[in-house]
Amino acid sequence: MDNSRLETNLAGIQMASPVMTASGTFGYGEEFEGFVDLSLLGGVMVKGTTLLPRRGNDGARMAETPAGMLNSIGLENPGVEYFLSDILPRIKKYRMNVIVNISGSSVSEYGELAKRLDVDGVAAIELNVSCPNVKDGGIIFGTDEKSAAAVVREAKRNTHKPVVLKLSPNVTDIVAIAKAVEAAGADALSLINTLMGMAIDIKTWRPVLGNVTGGLSGPCVKPVALRMVWQVANAVGIPVIGMGGIETAEDAIEFFLAGASAVAIGTANFRDPAATMKIIRGIDDYLKKRNLSNIKELVGKMKIE
Ligand SMILES: Cc1cc2nc3c(=O)[nH]c(=O)nc-3n(C[C@H](O)[C@H](O)[C@H](O)COP(=O)(O)O)c2cc1C
Numbered sequence: 001m002d003n004s005r006l007e008t009n010l011a012g013i014q015m016a017s018p019v020m021t022a023s024g025t026f027g028y029g030e031e032f033e034g035f036v037d038l039s040l041l042g043g044v045m046v047k048g049t050t051l052l053p054r055r056g057n058d059g060a061r062m063a064e065t066p067a068g069m070l071n072s073i074g075l076e077n078p079g080v081e082y083f084l085s086d087i088l089p090r091i092k093k094y095r096m097n098v099i100v101n102i103s104g105s106s107v108s109e110y111g112e113l114a115k116r117l118d119v120d121g122v123a124a125i126e127l128n129v130s131c132p133n134v135k136d137g138g139i140i141f142g143t144d145e146k147s148a149a150a151v152v153r154e155a156k157r158n159t160h161k162p163v164v165l166k167l168s169p170n171v172t173d174i175v176a177i178a179k180a181v182e183a184a185g186a187d188a189l190s191l192i193n194t195l196m197g198m199a200i201d202i203k204t205w206r207p208v209l210g211n212v213t214g215g216l217s218g219p220c221v222k223p224v225a226l227r228m229v230w231q232v233a234n235a236v237g238i239p240v241i242g243m244g245g246i247e248t249a250e251d252a253i254e255f256f257l258a259g260a261s262a263v264a265i266g267t268a269n270f271r272d273p274a275a276t277m278k279i280i281r282g283i284d285d286y287l288k289k290r291n292l293s294n295i296k297e298l299v300g301k302m303k304i305e
Contacts, residue, residue, distance in 0.1 A: 005287045005294055006280065008042070010239050010262050011162040011187040013097055013123050015042035018295050019252065019280050022243050022266030023048055023101035023126065023166075024073065030091050035273040040280055042262050043097030045126050045190075046083075050103050051113055053079035059210015063199050068218030068245070069267060070197050072211035075103055080116050088121050097123035099164065102155075107147070111154035117161070124162040127151055130170070130193045142168035142193070148177050149184035156185045164241065167191035169221075169228055178232045190241035190264065191232060192225045218267040219245040226258050233259025233300060247275065249282020256298040 006017040020043040026032060029044040038044065056076025063070045078087075083100070091098060100117050102125060104110040114125050129142030129151055141147040148165065155163045165181045167174055169192040178189055194215025199208040207213075225244025233240045242260030246252050247268040255263045268275040287295065 005284055008295055016040050017042050017280050018262035019276055020262055020264040022264040025266040025269045028087050028091050029096055032273055036277055038094040038096045041096055043099045045099045045101050047077050048075045048101045048103050048128055049077050049080050049083050050075055051080055051109055057211045063208045068216055068220035070199060070214040070216055072209045072214035080113055092121045099124045099126050101126040101128050103128045107150045107154045110151045111158040114155040115158040118159040122161060124164055125159055126164040126166055127155055128166050130168040143171050145177050145180035149180045152181045152184040152186045162187040164188040164190050166193055168193045170196050174228050175231050175235045178236050182236045182238050188239045192228055192244045195221055219247055221245045226254055229255055229260050230258040249279045252279050252283055253286055257302040259300040261299055
């Protein structure tokens with residue numbers, strides 16, 4: 001495949017294609033080696049990483065919903081030191097952009113994580129600000145303009161890598177938060193994270209998920225994600241990575257037209273571990289058929305008269 005139509009550069013990261021994988025849905029990339037040519041991906045946003053290892057939540061962590069799923073994993077991961085000493089050296093060989101998704105329980109923890117990850121083999125840092133801010137009494141960094149901006153500033157102070165802020169859809173005005181984090185120095189934005197949801201077992205009257213609530217993802221969230229990508233891309237000057245329910249090349253093309261410079265595939269990887277490859281080929285076919293020389297010719301080109 002001639003890749004030139006798909007090649008792009010996002011916030012200084014050179015990408016073989018604008019198709020990435022969403023954090024928490026593709027492990028560290030290596031698990032998919034048998035299904036995917038990892039070097040064709042724009043990047044792999046690896047599993048959410050924290051300063052210390054985390055066991056994650058007890059009880060059921062996943063529930064199927066019509067056209068999607070709920071999850072409440074609780075950020076299970078082996079911690080940043082293990083990632084650096086064991087995982088990163090192993091996955092370097094795949095020639096893929098490794099974007100490390102990080103979560104902290106305080107602003108300074110984000111800074112500490114960014115500093116430790118400022119190493120060879122890490123292409124960028126993605127800040128997951130949808131986790132509880134323990135120090136400030138349970139607010140979520142991503143739902144407050146000032147806290148989200150503070151997290152970005154702290155990360156930027158501690159790393160030379162591009163910093164991507166992942167926006168939460170569980171807010172009233174996503175554009176206000178996007179503008180605040182752009183002003184704080186974010187190099188790119190990714191959206192959306194999961195939408196808060198829940199399910200109840202009517203036989204037992206108990207919540208289906210051990211954590212009661214969880215994050216909704218998959219095709220059911222796509223219209224919401226697309227709307228938010230369009231709103232945010234029109235309001236900021238930094239590139240946007242669109243995600244939320246993308247399963248096909250056609251879905252991805254909608255996100256490009258809405259203003260996303262790249263897309264990330266999440267839940268679809270569970271249904272079809274080779275989904276990203278089909279999406280990449282489908283986008284390339286679409287560009288070829290329309291005589292377009294590069295993906296950039298689609299970005300933000302939705303027509304409204
Ligand atoms: C099982 C699972 C685990 C996830 N873990 C993370 C995570 O650790 N950090 C994060 O920022 N987003 C996490 N997400 C959110 C996804 O990266 C993505 O933003 C969301 O699922 C929407 O995309 P999708 O509908 O294509 O899955 C997770 C999603 C799922 C389904």
